[in-house]
Amino acid sequence: xxxxxxxxxxxxxxxxxxxxxxxxxxxxxxxxxxxxxxxxxxxxxxxxxxxxxxxxxxxxxxxxxxxxxxxxxxxxxxxxxxxxxxxxxxxxxxxxxxxxxxxxxxxxxxxxxxxxxxxxxxxxxxxxxxxxxxxxxxxxxxxxxxxxxxxxxxxxxxxxxxxxxxxxxxxxxxxxxxxxxxxxxxxxxxxxxxxxxxxxxxxxxxxxxxxxxxxxxxxxxxxxxxxxxxxxxxxxxxxxxxxxxxxxxxxxxxxxxxxxxxxxxxxxxxxxxxxxxxxxxxxxxxxxxxxxxxxxxxxxxxxxxxxxxxxxxxxxxxxxxxxxxxxxxxxxxxxxxxxxxxxxxxxxxxxxxxxxxxxxxxxxxxxxxxxxxxxxxxxxxxx
Numbered sequence: 001x002x003x004x005x006x007x008x009x010x011x012x013x014x015x016x017x018x019x020x021x022x023x024x025x026x027x028x029x030x031x032x033x034x035x036x037x038x039x040x041x042x043x044x045x046x047x048x049x050x051x052x053x054x055x056x057x058x059x060x061x062x063x064x065x066x067x068x069x070x071x072x073x074x075x076x077x078x079x080x081x082x083x084x085x086x087x088x089x090x091x092x093x094x095x096x097x098x099x100x101x102x103x104x105x106x107x108x109x110x111x112x113x114x115x116x117x118x119x120x121x122x123x124x125x126x127x128x129x130x131x132x133x134x135x136x137x138x139x140x141x142x143x144x145x146x147x148x149x150x151x152x153x154x155x156x157x158x159x160x161x162x163x164x165x166x167x168x169x170x171x172x173x174x175x176x177x178x179x180x181x182x183x184x185x186x187x188x189x190x191x192x193x194x195x196x197x198x199x200x201x202x203x204x205x206x207x208x209x210x211x212x213x214x215x216x217x218x219x220x221x222x223x224x225x226x227x228x229x230x231x232x233x234x235x236x237x238x239x240x241x242x243x244x245x246x247x248x249x250x251x252x253x254x255x256x257x258x259x260x261x262x263x264x265x266x267x268x269x270x271x272x273x274x275x276x277x278x279x280x281x282x283x284x285x286x287x288x289x290x291x292x293x294x295x296x297x298x299x300x301x302x303x304x305x306x307x308x309x310x311x312x313x314x315x316x317x318x319x320x321x322x323x324x325x326x327x328x329x330x331x332x333x334x335x336x337x338x339x340x341x342x343x344x345x346x347x348x349x350x351x352x353x354x355x356x357x358x359x360x361x362x363x364x365x366x367x368x369x370x371x372x373x374x375x376x377x378x379x380x381x382x383x
Contacts, residue, residue, distance in 0.1 A: 001113075003078050005041040006070045006102070008062040010034055012381040013346055020175040024167035027136060027335070034383060035347060037373065038065070040105045042078055048109025049371055050101050050313070051347070059101040068094050069102055079113075081106050085289040089263070096263055096285045103287025104313045108368035117366030119319025122292065128360040129318040131353070132159035132202065134309075134332030137166040142192035148336045149193045149201070155341075156359040159202035159229070159328060164189045166208045181210040183219050194226045206232035209259070213242040220250040230278060230306075233258040243275035253277040258308060261285065264294035271303055279305030283313040291317055299325045306330075312352045312369040319363035329353065329361050347381075349374050 013035035017025040038059040040048040050059060072087055072094075084106065088099040111118045119125075133152040139145055149160045164186035169176040171185075190205055197203070205223055207216075216234040223231065230253040235242050237260040247254045255278040260266050263286035270276050279298050281291050291307070295317065298305040307314045309330050318326055331353060334340050344351050349372040353361045364370025 001042050001044045001046060001077055001079065003040060003073045003076050004043050005039075006065055006073055007039050007041070008059065008065050009037040009039060009378065010062065010383040011036075011347065011378050012383060020167065022167050022175060022177050024175070024178070026138065026168075026175055035345075036060075037347075037378065038101050038105050040073075040078060040102075040109055042109070046078070046109055046113045048078065048105040048107070048112065048368065049373070050105040050108060050369070051371065051373075052311075060095075060098045064095075064098050065102075069098065073102070078106050078109050081110070081289055085287065089286065089290075096261055096290070100283045100285060100287040100290065103289050104283055104369065107288045107313070107316070108371070111366050111368035115367050117319070117364060118288065118313075118316035118369050119363050120366070122288070122316060122320035125320050125322055127319065127363050127365075128356075129315070129329045129363065130159070130323075130327065131157065131329045131331040131355055131359055131361045132161055132204070133157040133334050134161045134206075134330045135163050136333035136335045137163035137208070138168040138170075139336065142188045144336060145189045146192040146196035148334070149197050151336070152334065153197050153201055156355065156357045157201075157331075158359045159204070160193065160197065161204040161206055161232075161330070161332075162186075162189060162193060163206050163208065163333070166210060178210045179212075181207065181212075181215060183211060183215045187219060187222050190223055190226055190228065194228075199227065203228045204230045204232060204255075206258075207234045209233050209236050211235055213245060216242075216246050217249055220246065220252055220254075224250065224252045228252060230255045232256065232280070240270065240273060240275045243270070244273060247274055247277055253304075255306060256280050263290045264297060267294050267305070268297050271298070271301060277303075279303060280308055281305060282308040283311065283317075288313055288317060292320075295321055295325055310353055312364055312371050315352060315361070315363050316369060331355065331361065347374055347377050348372060 012032045015033035036059045038050045167178045211234045232255040237257045256276040258280045
């Protein structure tokens with residue numbers, strides 16, 4: 001079997017996130033946005049697909065595929081995933097995000113060809129994973145967050161992660177450059193949430209890299225008193241020395257790196273330098289192959305690694321990994337003014353992560369990644 005084409009299918013889909021001049025998106029009016037599906041075709045008719053699963057993530061633009069990926073993959077066996085991954089990782093013009101999308105599509109193709117889920121191909125371990133409610137940022141006052149957390153607890157979630165004031169000025173209620181941050185306002189939210197849900201709900205905080213070291217030390221010590229489980233990506237991840245100091249100073253688990261490039265290599269370096277207590281990665285950092293390598297490393301040193309954000313590919317990885325290494329699935333980003341459970345992206349026939357009343361998300365059973373496209377919608381909205 002040989003790869004005959006690698007293509008991007010672009011179409012219009014609805015979104016309510018718009019970027020600001022600070023490079024961080026905010027919630028607003030619904031509008032059309034370009035969504036993409038990556039498709040790999042073969043001479044035997046086998047196909048593999050990957051999409052961003054939701055309105056927040058999209059595969060790479062067509063030019064990246066045409067100019068960089070196709071010349072490398074055309075004529076190759078799509079089942080040689082490790083070989084193709086090594087080639088792409090060694091090609092300095094191909095980003096980790098592009099590699100991630102292509103690698104996920106190759107895994108999807110293999111699963112569809114075999115008639116099994118990617119989780120089974122990876123080595124099946126579980127058919128469901130515990131989820132936490134991950135808030136959208138900038139929801140409003142501490143009271144808004146507190147009420148939302150209570151609702152999520154009633155829904156079945158056993159854990160709740162706060163994204164507080166991120167690239168947002170809570171006093172002016174408008175987008176802001178990120179720094180200066182508003183740690184005291186963030187802590188008011190953290191305290192209100194803990195007071196509202198009691199002591200039997202797991203809580204986390206993700207400031208998304210906007211704090212200084214001093215602010216991180218202050219906030220970290222305060223949320224330790226509130227029995228928060230982890231402190232995620234509080235500072236700029238291009239600097240590891242502040243993270244080493246923070247990890248050494250705090251008892252709460254510091255989780256990272258979240259956004260720093262380098263795939264499994266950066267994650268290993270952070271772990272060996274004690275720059276974090278828990279790892280963080282997702283398939284935009286080298287695909288399923290790259291993440292699986294990272295998880296094997298974390299498992300070997302007895303360190304937890306939490307996968308970032310939603311998605312079919314992430315769920316396949318959860319399905320092949322134990323709770324000791326990957327405990328929680330991040331479900332969101334959630335807002336009080338929308339019902340996440342009722343939302344299915346217009347181009348999919350079913351959501352990727354339905355959750356039961358006990359807070360567990362089912363692992364898609366395939367074939368492949370388990371993505372079912374609404375091709376009528378896609379074809380009617382082609383760009």
